[in-house]
Amino acid sequence: TSALLEVVTDIISTVEFNHTGELLATGDKGGRVVIFQREPESKNEPYNQGEYNVYSTFQSHEPEFDYLKSLEIEEKINKIKWLPQQNAAHSLLSTNDKTIKLWKVTERDKRPEGYNLKDEEGKLKDLSTVTSLQVPVLKPMDLMVEVTPRRIFANGHTYHVNSISVNSDCETYMSADDLRINLWHLAITDRSFNIVDIKPANMEDLTEVITASEFHPHHCNLFVYSSSKGSLRLCDMRASALCDKHSKLFEEPEDPSNRSFFSEIISSVSDVKFSHSGRYMLTRDYLTVKVWDLNMETKPIETYQVHDYLRSKLCSLYENDCIFDKFECAWNGSDSVIMTGAYNNFFRMFDRNTKRDVTLEASRESSKPRAILKPRRVCVGGKRRKDDISVDSLDFTKKILHTAWHPTENIIAIAATNNLYIFQDKVNSEMH
């Protein structure tokens, strides 16, 4: 079964569950963040159990203008990462191209009443009417969610920030732009440590940029970053202060039979994610998702074709800029299934154990509440079954770039342009 929650906002640019899956945050092109909260399951309304509703909305970033360089800085939220919860409040980091912000999300469900000098509306009382002293008391009120900016990490990046990642030590985090990665302490905003710098002495020698980065989920000294050349570099912060020399380089030689003008573009890694176990890494490039074993640098252990039928259309996709789309990828809680988005509002799931895969669609028609998602198929010539979509009728403006999987349950969040879909699987579904 599945349920659907659809919210129309600006174009969604990032989606992230928190560590328990109770909260889901989305960022959009207009700099806004919307947080959803999962309703606690109750026996009274079994059909409403576990649904996500809007919890809070706030403006995270505004457009800025850098007068020195005559550059506008977009307010689009590139990434959101939740901090592990350490007290009653929730905290998250949000970033645009240049500035990272730490937000604290708190609930207020009581307010003090019975002040001596102020009345109910806060106006000063006429002192002659005050004849006795009272002690203010806390009274229940309607739940109010407050979001306040606690830290602003500015001026750390010359180039565009593409990723942030919180360290397992819960004290530090890193931010990566095209050429550099910085390490920050969550409590210190006026300095950061540069830990990777791939800017060449002469920019004319530039051949490669950083595309994504992530800390290892358990080892606080390890992180990985991906490049536009399709390689992954695992770095150990214990080895040296500046981690330009990688500890491990993960790279697969190119298949010469697939070479084209666009080989370099389609090998650029758009996302990298450690598995929950910390043993594997998942990467996404334009046509495939790959699973890498940290113990094997020479090639991925698994490669899955997302939409190989696009290989013959790369020139058109270059022309309409679709070849530059950056798709993300996700693991399920047990690292047995991986998911990524595609075009025509399709998204794909690959079961690593059964080797089965499925294509599903996020659309209003196919997603009525409690309806079952029907697998879709793209036909590439040859026999065409009913309901198949032909490659030429795919809508390339409907792209699913951002997807997220609940940390423990079979709940997924799919961002389709400016709509958010949340699908829940109440029964173990088979991949077919």
Add this chain to the structure above:
Amino acid sequence: MEFRLEAHRIVSISLGKIYSARGQRGGLKLHKNLLVSLVLRSARRVYLGEPGGECALPPRPGPPPPPDCERLRRGCRPLASEAAARGRPECPAESPRKRSAAERDPAAGYPGKKPRREAEQPPPQEDMETGNVASLISIFGSGFSGLLGKERGAAEATEPGQVCCEQPVLRSLNPWSTAIVAF
């Protein structure tokens, strides 16, 4: 020669992208422009029949086509920076993505880099080094023929497909081809 037509088309598209990238909100996207410049370089190599241009194409069955000796005789030479970085690749056996030892280790080629802490005010004057765009734009402004127009002064209306055979174009292209990467 289908691949030459395709190469020409790709060069034109790429130039258009670089040109229009300048007005983008949020500033130049380094990643995208780097990829476009790499495609442009591959396509240009194929189009001009440079040695190494065959690397951008899938291997064809049968004997490889002979290099175009006419262009080579007329004074075209491979770009010095590329020849140094890549040696003379034997095509199509060598994968263009295999790099020399110096390129593999990004730290090795950059002497004098030392670890540094970014202070509260990192050098604010450091910009994205997009100054080379201005010279690029004046060339691209006249489209593909503008690339070749530097040698001949005013841009004449010519069939882009024919021009390459008549001019020692590589010498004039040298500055701009490296300028693209300087995005």
